[in-house]
Amino acid sequence: MTNRTLFDAFRLGNLTLPNRIVMAPLTRNRAGKGLVPTELTATYYRQRASAGLIITEATQVSEQAQGYQDTPGLYTQAQIDGWRRVTDAVHADGGRIFVQLWHVGRISHVDLQPGGAAPVAPSAIRAQTQTFVNNGFAEVSEPRALALDELPGIVNDFRQAAANAIAAGFDGVEIHGANGYLLEQFIKDGANQRSDAYGGSIENRARLLLEVTAAVANEIGADRTGVRLSPVSPVNDMTCSDPQSQYNYIAERLNELGVVYLHVVEGATGGPRQVAPFDYAALRSRFHQTYLANNGYDLELASSRLTEGQADLFAFGRPFISNPDLIARLKTGAPLAAINPATLYGGGAEGYTDYPALADAHAQ
Numbered sequence: 001m002t003n004r005t006l007f008d009a010f011r012l013g014n015l016t017l018p019n020r021i022v023m024a025p026l027t028r029n030r031a032g033k034g035l036v037p038t039e040l041t042a043t044y045y046r047q048r049a050s051a052g053l054i055i056t057e058a059t060q061v062s063e064q065a066q067g068y069q070d071t072p073g074l075y076t077q078a079q080i081d082g083w084r085r086v087t088d089a090v091h092a093d094g095g096r097i098f099v100q101l102w103h104v105g106r107i108s109h110v111d112l113q114p115g116g117a118a119p120v121a122p123s124a125i126r127a128q129t130q131t132f133v134n135n136g137f138a139e140v141s142e143p144r145a146l147a148l149d150e151l152p153g154i155v156n157d158f159r160q161a162a163a164n165a166i167a168a169g170f171d172g173v174e175i176h177g178a179n180g181y182l183l184e185q186f187i188k189d190g191a192n193q194r195s196d197a198y199g200g201s202i203e204n205r206a207r208l209l210l211e212v213t214a215a216v217a218n219e220i221g222a223d224r225t226g227v228r229l230s231p232v233s234p235v236n237d238m239t240c241s242d243p244q245s246q247y248n249y250i251a252e253r254l255n256e257l258g259v260v261y262l263h264v265v266e267g268a269t270g271g272p273r274q275v276a277p278f279d280y281a282a283l284r285s286r287f288h289q290t291y292l293a294n295n296g297y298d299l300e301l302a303s304s305r306l307t308e309g310q311a312d313l314f315a316f317g318r319p320f321i322s323n324p325d326l327i328a329r330l331k332t333g334a335p336l337a338a339i340n341p342a343t344l345y346g347g348g349a350e351g352y353t354d355y356p357a358l359a360d361a362h363a364q
Contacts, residue, residue, distance in 0.1 A: 049095030067104030180236025
């Protein structure tokens with residue numbers, strides 16, 4: 001038991017966070033032409049700079065990595081320049097910001113792929129889920145299995161995107177190994193039926209994630225590299241026959257790599273915390289750096305878990321959408337504004353940058 005609070009400072013690598021509340025990655029589908037972050041994006045993140053740490057919306061590492069319309073990339077100079085406007089705005093307001101890097105794998109559609117090609121996956125197994133494309137939701141397309149000689153290119157795409165992130169002024173990157181996207185598709189045997197060095201055993205299925213993480217850490221430093229995992233989340237049609245053994249092994253290997261934090265979705269992403277049995281304390285005991293807990297946390301639950309010593313940092317997601325000054329509201333006990341669900345994905349300023357801070361709301 002400790003007397004620490006969520007509003008105490010915390011040392012994360014070379015960064016000092018002013019509090020322990022992290023803005024979770026939140027896809028908003030508002031990238032501009034060329035999948036470049038806009039001035040509106042810079043305003044959105046600047047408004048939320050009081051978070052202990054901002055982790056951006058998931059950002060694709062290549063053209064092939066895209067799975068939803070109007071999500072930003074980090075593989076062209078224009079995208080680097082767009083993100084530089086964002087990081088400059090956040091830093092000008094005293095914030096700290098990591099970018100989440102992803103490859104969606106099979107959670108994509110031919111209309112989003114270069115040349116209308118099939119999405120890629122560890123195995124040619126179509127996910128029973130939808131994506132957002134052509135201004136609406138559609139079933140994902142049938143994927144093709146990645147050839148063995150294509151995997152070094154995937155690793156290099158993440159490495160280069162991490163280098164681009166530092167060029168764009170980010171304080172670090174988070175590797176998206178969760179929520180049913182490519183790296184998790186390799187990890188979980190419900191999506192991975194390979195018989196080569198990247199399939200079968202728990203060690204083989206973890207290989208791509210670990211190779212990506214090692215490449216990124218070697219490129220920008222382990223102290224600027226975080227990893228997100230979702231051991232039991234069924235989102236995007238994911239299943240795993242033995243998640244405890246699989247993820248205990250991954251935590252041990254990530255600990256050896258020395259990454260700065262492990263970001264764990266506890267339960268079903270955006271859903272029940274008790275969706276399946278899993279011992280998160282056992283996972284955490286294998287990882288000796290910062291543990292960032294995610295899923296369904298509010299002030300009461302996060303404060304309790306912090307007091308019990310069960311996590312170091314806590315991710316808050318949707319509350320940050322409608323409360324740009326979430327930290328101040330939580331600290332003072334002020335009421336939280338409600339989200340407008342109709343404006344979550346796509347569009348412009350409405351439901352994005354027009355949620356007022358508490359002081360502004362009182363002035364109206």
